[in-house]
Each structure stands twice: as C-alpha cells, then as structure tokens.
Amino acid sequence: KAGVTQTPRYLIKTRGQQVTLSCSPISGHRSVSWYQQTPGQGLQFLFEYFSETQRNKGNFPGRFSGRQFSNSRSEMNVSTLELGDSALYLCASSRLAGGGEQYFGPGTRLTVT
Amino acid sequence: ELKVEQNPLFLSMQEGKNYTIYCNYSTTSDRLYWYRQDPGKSLESLFVLLSNGAVKQEGRLMASLDTKARLSTLHITAAVHDLSATYFCAVDYMDSNYQLIWGAGTKLIIKP
Numbered sequence: 001k002a003g004v005t006q007t008p009r010y011l012i013k014t015r016g017q018q019v020t021l022s023c024s025p026i027s028g029h030r031s032v033s034w035y036q037q038t039p040g041q042g043l044q045f046l047f048e049y050f051s052e053t054q055r056n057k058g059n060f061p062g063r064f065s066g067r068q069f070s071n072s073r074s075e076m077n078v079s080t081l082e083l084g085d086s087a088l089y090l091c092a093s094s095r096l097a098g099g100g101e102q103y104f105g106p107g108t109r110l111t112v113t
Numbered sequence: 114e115l116k117v118e119q120n121p122l123f124l125s126m127q128e129g130k131n132y133t134i135y136c137n138y139s140t141t142s143d144r145l146y147w148y149r150q151d152p153g154k155s156l157e158s159l160f161v162l163l164s165n166g167a168v169k170q171e172g173r174l175m176a177s178l179d180t181k182a183r184l185s186t187l188h189i190t191a192a193v194h195d196l197s198a199t200y201f202c203a204v205d206y207m208d209s210n211y212q213l214i215w216g217a218g219t220k221l222i223i224k225p
Contacts, residue, residue, distance in 0.1 A: 033213070043201065043215035057212040090155060098211040100146055104156040 004090040004105035018079040025093030032074035050097035115206040119216035136185040136202035144205040192223045
C-alpha cells in the first residue's frame with residue numbers, strides 16, 4: 001500500500017508570495033491533517049479535513065488555508081508569506097477524523113527569504 | 114488549553130542501558146500517541162494508548178498510560194544505536210474542536 005505523499009519536497013519562496021502544498025493520503029483514508037514543524041515552536045496542528053470539509057482547526061492566522069478534493073487529496077495554501085513561515089510542513093492521513101493513529105508524509109521543507 | 118510536557122528534552126546514553134522518557138499533560142484526554150522522528154525524516158507512529166493502564170510493547174520500547182496522573186512513559190530497555198531518534202508524545206484535545214497537541218520531543222542519542 002502506498003504511503004502518504006507530499007509535493008513538492010522542497011520550496012524556496014520570497015516574502016509576500018503565496019505557496020500551495022499538496023498531499024495525497026493513503027488509499028482509503030479520508031482524513032488529512034496538516035502540521036507545521038519549526039525548531040522554535042515544535043509541531044503545531046494547522047487543520048484537518050475530512051470528506052472535503054474542514055473539521056478541525058488549530059491556532060493559525062487566516063493566511064493559512066486548505067482544501068480537500070473528492071479523492072481525499074488535500075492542498076494547503078499560505079498567502080503573503082512571512083519569514084516565520086519557514087518550516088517543515090507535514091501532512092498526515094487517517095481513516096477517521098478527530099483523532100486516532102496517523103500516517104505521516106515526508107514533508108515539504110519551505111524556506112521563505 | 115492543553116499543554117504537553119516531555120522530559121528530558123535531550124538524553125545521551127550508552128548502549129545496553131535502560132531509560133525512561135516522561136510525558137505529562139495538563140487536562141483530561143482519552144488518547145495519547147508516541148511517534149519517532151529520525152533526522153531529516155518524517156514521523157513514524159510507535160504506539161497509540163487508549164485507556165488508563167494501557168501498556169504496549171514493541172521490541173525494546175514499552176509505553177504506558179496513567180490517565181489519572183496524566184502521565185505516559187516510554188521505557189527503553191537495553192538501548193541500541195538504532196533507537197537514536199527524537200521521540201514525541203501527542204495528546205488528543207477537544208474544546209470547541211479537536212486538536213492534536215504535541216510535546217517538544219526528546220532527542221535520544223545512544224552511543225555504542
């Protein structure tokens with residue numbers, strides 16, 4: 001069974017630009033969650049999508065948004081990038097929403113200059 | 114708001130020794146998870162602990178959960194170099210919506 005895939009793996013952007021990251025979950029998994037990992041703040045939950053609906057949300061500004069498609073693939077968008085948005089962005093998939101074991105993708109390393 | 118504290122944050126130990134990583138959380142929760150992260154890699158699920166008194170073991174790692182004390186432990190027995198990694202605990206948190214709250218991670222270095 002294929003694992004969670006994320007594209008691109010690495011990205012360099014300039015302040016003020018926007019970026020879109022993609023995540024394909026494990027086949028049969030309908031929940032996709034997104035996390036930000038930084039050395040200073042650690043791992044932080046961004047949001048969770050299930051059946052094309054945002055079910056849960058962390059404490060991030062509105063510049064961070066996402067969506068999920070009918071095939072459960074998910075995208076995360078960050079607008080008006082700031083230097084502090086430089087991070088490893090991880091997505092994880094699971095069968096159900098709202099908790100349970102998650103399977104993580106390799107992450108997208110975003111650098112904002 | 115739920116806070117999750119891990120200690121120690123850094124641990125250097127010799128192969129063959131035993132040690133324990135602690136994970137405390139501040140409010141009631143039903144589920145606790147342990148994950149492993151190798152340098153430059155993603156997160157790998159180790160254990161899901163669902164109830165008070167739950168104990169799970171995989172190889173040299175054993176995790177337990179005491180929901181009354183709001184404490185989970187990850188015990189390493191006879192450590193080997195391959196267990197060097199960063200270990201995270203995470204806790205389900207529900208208020209107006211669900212979030213998964215993470216500990217800061219314990220960086221474990223096992224020296225031959």
